[in-house]
Amino acid sequence: MDSDLTRRALVGAILAGGVGASTFSPVRGYLERFAPLSGAAWDATNQPESRTLDSPYGAAEVRYDEYGVPNVTGESEDAVYYAVGYVQARDRAFQMDLQRRLMAGDLAAVVGEAAVDSDEFHKKMDFAGAAQVTWESLADSRAGTLTEAYVAGVNEIMANDPSALEFSLLEYEPDPWTPVDTILMQKQIAWTLTGDFRTLRTALVADRLGEEVAKELYPSRLDHESPIIRDGQADQESQQRTKMQRTSATHTIDPAFVDWLSGFESPSGIGSNSWVVSGEHTASGEPIVANDPHLSLMSPPVWYEMNLSPPETSVRGVTFPGVPFVVIGENDAGAWGFTNTGADVIDFYRYDTRDGEYRYKDEWREFDTEQREIEVDGGENRQVTVRKTVHGPVIEREDARVGVAWTGHTAESTPQAIYQYSRSEGLDDIVDATENFDVPTQNLVYADRDGNTLYYVTGRIPIRTTDGEEVPGDRIFDGSAGEGEWQGFTPFGTSSWEGFVPFEEKPHVVNPDYIGTANQRVVNDPEQYIAEAYSDPYRGIRIYDRLDWRVRSDDPIDPQFMKDLQRDTLDLRAEALVPLLVEVARAAEDTAEIERHVDALDEWDYRMERDSLAALVFAQWFDQYRERVFSPIFDEHDLDASYYPNDWVLGHLGPNSRWFEGRSRAGVMLDALRGAIEAIESAEYDTYGGYNTTGAMTHPLGLDFLGYPALPTDGSRATVNNYAVENPTGSSWRMVCPMDGSSSAVIPGGNSGEYFSAHYDDQLKLWADTEYKSMSREIQGESTLTFEPGDGQ
Amino acid sequence: MVVAIVVGLVAAWVHWAGLFVGGALVGLAAATRGRALLAGFGFGVLVVAIFVVTLFVGGDLSQYLAMGQIVAVSLVIPPVVGAFAALARWLV
Numbered sequence: 001m002d003s004d005l006t007r008r009a010l011v012g013a014i015l016a017g018g019v020g021a022s023t024f025s026p027v028r029g030y031l032e033r034f035a036p037l038s039g040a041a042w043d044a045t046n047q048p049e050s051r052t053l054d055s056p057y058g059a060a061e062v063r064y065d066e067y068g069v070p071n072v073t074g075e076s077e078d079a080v081y082y083a084v085g086y087v088q089a090r091d092r093a094f095q096m097d098l099q100r101r102l103m104a105g106d107l108a109a110v111v112g113e114a115a116v117d118s119d120e121f122h123k124k125m126d127f128a129g130a131a132q133v134t135w136e137s138l139a140d141s142r143a144g145t146l147t148e149a150y151v152a153g154v155n156e157i158m159a160n161d162p163s164a165l166e167f168s169l170l171e172y173e174p175d176p177w178t179p180v181d182t183i184l185m186q187k188q189i190a191w192t193l194t195g196d197f198r199t200l201r202t203a204l205v206a207d208r209l210g211e212e213v214a215k216e217l218y219p220s221r222l223d224h225e226s227p228i229i230r231d232g233q234a235d236q237e238s239q240q241r242t243k244m245q246r247t248s249a250t251h252t253i254d255p256a257f258v259d260w261l262s263g264f265e266s267p268s269g270i271g272s273n274s275w276v277v278s279g280e281h282t283a284s285g286e287p288i289v290a291n292d293p294h295l296s297l298m299s300p301p302v303w304y305e306m307n308l309s310p311p312e313t314s315v316r317g318v319t320f321p322g323v324p325f326v327v328i329g330e331n332d333a334g335a336w337g338f339t340n341t342g343a344d345v346i347d348f349y350r351y352d353t354r355d356g357e358y359r360y361k362d363e364w365r366e367f368d369t370e371q372r373e374i375e376v377d378g379g380e381n382r383q384v385t386v387r388k389t390v391h392g393p394v395i396e397r398e399d400a401r402v403g404v405a406w407t408g409h410t411a412e413s414t415p416q417a418i419y420q421y422s423r424s425e426g427l428d429d430i431v432d433a434t435e436n437f438d439v440p441t442q443n444l445v446y447a448d449r450d451g452n453t454l455y456y457v458t459g460r461i462p463i464r465t466t467d468g469e470e471v472p473g474d475r476i477f478d479g480s481a482g483e484g485e486w487q488g489f490t491p492f493g494t495s496s497w498e499g500f501v502p503f504e505e506k507p508h509v510v511n512p513d514y515i516g517t518a519n520q521r522v523v524n525d526p527e528q529y530i531a532e533a534y535s536d537p538y539r540g541i542r543i544y545d546r547l548d549w550r551v552r553s554d555d556p557i558d559p560q561f562m563k564d565l566q567r568d569t570l571d572l573r574a575e576a577l578v579p580l581l582v583e584v585a586r587a588a589e590d591t592a593e594i595e596r597h598v599d600a601l602d603e604w605d606y607r608m609e610r611d612s613l614a615a616l617v618f619a620q621w622f623d624q625y626r627e628r629v630f631s632p633i634f635d636e637h638d639l640d641a642s643y644y645p646n647d648w649v650l651g652h653l654g655p656n657s658r659w660f661e662g663r664s665r666a667g668v669m670l671d672a673l674r675g676a677i678e679a680i681e682s683a684e685y686d687t688y689g690g691y692n693t694t695g696a697m698t699h700p701l702g703l704d705f706l707g708y709p710a711l712p713t714d715g716s717r718a719t720v721n722n723y724a725v726e727n728p729t730g731s732s733w734r735m736v737c738p739m740d741g742s743s744s745a746v747i748p749g750g751n752s753g754e755y756f757s758a759h760y761d762d763q764l765k766l767w768a769d770t771e772y773k774s775m776s777r778e779i780q781g782e783s784t785l786t787f788e789p790g791d792g793q
Numbered sequence: 794m795v796v797a798i799v800v801g802l803v804a805a806w807v808h809w810a811g812l813f814v815g816g817a818l819v820g821l822a823a824a825t826r827g828r829a830l831l832a833g834f835g836f837g838v839l840v841v842a843i844f845v846v847t848l849f850v851g852g853d854l855s856q857y858l859a860m861g862q863i864v865a866v867s868l869v870i871p872p873v874v875g876a877f878a879a880l881a882r883w884l885v
Contacts, residue, residue: 031874034863034867034870035805035871036805036841036844037805037843037844038806038809038811039809039867041863042848045848045851045853046853047851704861705859705860705863755856756853756856756857
């Protein structure tokens with residue numbers, strides 16, 4: 001989420017006295033909201049211990065366990081999902097409304113002027129339109145029917161009784177929730193995981209710094225030996241395909257436009273870890289699944305945990321508020337987890353245009369044009385023109401324009417696939433369900449209680465063609481010339497997917513002994529173009545190193561080992577660079593004041609732990625080094641830090657690299673070290689834990705008391721125990737599911753988004769200390785909500 | 794006076810206008826103008842006390858106290874409004 005922008009806007013709105021400030025005086029706003037006893041802000045206090053309500057979908061019972069996880073039972077699936085809607089709204093209504101407004105481009109209506117840019121982008125991308133067509137295609141499916149029950153449950157709260165503190169702070173009440181809103185949440189996840197403008201940025205850098213430099217900064221392949229599928233393991237069917245040349249960019253885009261668009265990408269650091277180990281190597285003889293997705297960390301958390309037990313099923317795990325079904329978790333048959341593949345499922349197009357028309361191959365066509373309105377609280381409403389071509393929406397700003405093709409813009413059946421996962425009875429069901437998993441592309445790992453394991457890349461991957469020849473998706477295409485076509489794709493309609501990578505040909509392994517995924521390269525020689533680039537492979541390498549060693553040793557793998565690995569804090573960047581840094585520092589003169597720090601680095605085991613001084617120095621040093629290496633040339637060419645390459649590229653720059661022309665690598669390293677130590681001293685940090693705290697995890701409104709307390713924690717953006725305090729992003733859920741044994745999990749924060757709830761942040765310390773709570777599917781807790789069959793309207 | 798307080802509390806529970814009602818009523822029930830102001834202020838303090846107790850009983854007190862500026866605003870409102878409304882005494 002473009003959080004800075006939105007946060008400022010929201011805080012501004014509150015300080016100005018809420019939405020009401022435009023029509024009433026601020027004083028009245030304070031009275032309405034904060035007057036003791038009557039104020040809207042106190043609505044959520046003094047909730048009754050338990051209540052009985054009517055449900056048009058049948059009897060259900062909700063018990064909240066000691067961590068505020070709703071345990072839901074019911075006479076039917078529909079009854080259960082009605083209750084799920086109710087509790088999600090009860091616990092996360094504001095978050096749901098905020099996310100829906102963001103995606104639909106309706107944020108300015110609540111927050112005012114500062115959100116207009118964001119709304120403009122989201123309306124032009126017409127995520128709402130994509131959600132609408134997806135809902136239309138799903139409405140009659142089982143997932144659709146249950147979504148309707150869910151929506152009814154949500155509206156019991158959202159339309160009738162929204163007591164969340166944030167609504168009263170901003171003085172507005174949410175609109176009723178609709179099934180399209182639920183699908184919009186799914187589009188948001190898909191966009192967060194696959195929506196990036198890397199192609200445009202690379203083209204811009206190539207334009208400014210030259211093709212060679214761009215290739216060096218953003219290589220399509222990093223030199224390491226730990227892809228997800230290591231040689232000899234791949235299962236996908238082979239097909240002869242012509243080898244593709246990586247072509248040079250011949251089209252570029254206005255830089256200010258690229259910068260503006262980049263603001264709507266998800267933050268860097270989005271990624272995840274997962275690994276599955278088969279019974280071959282475990283103490284119990286049954287497989288174990290571990291997953292920790294890395295997403296934005298904030299209050300309330302991105303995920304919501306629930307334990308559902310309709311008749312005939314039992315499923316526990318996490319979902320995104322607004323979505324009825326468990327997305328990552330475990331049922332009676334098995335457990336599954338996802339990490340981001342990083343596949344390239346988005347392409348960009350330029351066009352020849354004239355007066356409301358664009359050229360597409362031989363003909364001139366009219367842009368499919370629609371006028372939409374952006375409501376602006378406390379300001380003038382804006383008109384926005386939504387334009388589309390055969391490829392998808394066209395984003396325009398002043399004179400710059402780019403067409404976007406993205407797999408999420410069509411009707412897709414992922415919600416049905418997700419529902420099928422929770423109902424699955426084993427490996428075959430999961431594989432079947434995965435065929436419907438259209439967006440986003442994820443590395444799925446799965447294990448079932450029959451001893452099967454699975455790795456599969458989910459999601460549709462386009463095979464782009466220009467004049468019938470396959471081309472990679474890493475450049476801007478000439479849409480008028482018909483370059484980069486996606487066959488079988490209809491934006492804002494139903495797609496046949498015929499020009500996409502066939503299911504059996506997508507990378508997968510059935511019953512691997514063990515597989516680890518951490519957003520690294522999927523396979524060494526893929527049959528088709530999968531991704532423009534992958535993430536830094538540090539975590540991928542570390543996970544495989546530890547799995548390999550353990551497997552070769554005499555000790556079998558057990559849940560304790562899996563947790564240990566999720567806790568691993570070895571930073572491979574440090575292992576690679578610190579010895580050199582120490583050497584440089586020792587050889588230099590005038591280093592008396594930094595002696596203590598250099599000694600610490602020299603004695604260090606390269607673990608990013610809270611009590612370590614060396615970890616603190618390294619973290620600060622690395623970012624200073626990065627800035628000093630790139631900023632001279634980047635600044636000169638008007639490219640800010642968002643264009644800097646990833647850590648791996650920086651770490652592998654040799655002393656003779658062009659980036660050290662006119663200076664020396666040793667000199668830059670030393671300068672960075674001095675700078676880092678200065679920064680540490682002025683901020684008065686003693687150890688890594690003083691800097692690396694959960695205090696960075698804030699609430700969208702930016703109000704201190706709504707954020708989390710600052711607890712020290714371990715890990716960096718490059719370690720398996722993942723926490724990037726600079727964003728913040730990191731392990732947004734940790735889960736270890738042995739097929740034979742008890743499952744454990746933890747959420748960074750608390751399951752309730754209700755400020756006054758005892759479960760607002762009751763798991764934060766557990767998470768910060770990489771500890772776990774039970775993830776048992778046994779129904780537990782005191783009965784809090786009893787739903788009786790009846791028409792409660 | 795007691796009736797005034799009770800009516801005021803009931804009103805204040807439901808709507809912030811009740812603070813004005815309560816302040817005015819206790820002001821009118823007071824013997825002198827000076828006492829009226831005190832009564833209005835005291836009514837406000839009583840509202841705050843009841844509020845704090847209900848929060849405490851509901852387990853919400855520590856969260857309330859963490860709310861920064863909002864705590865200050867909410868604590869100030871009842872005594873100020875109560876005293877202000879008690880100026881109604883000056884009209885009688």
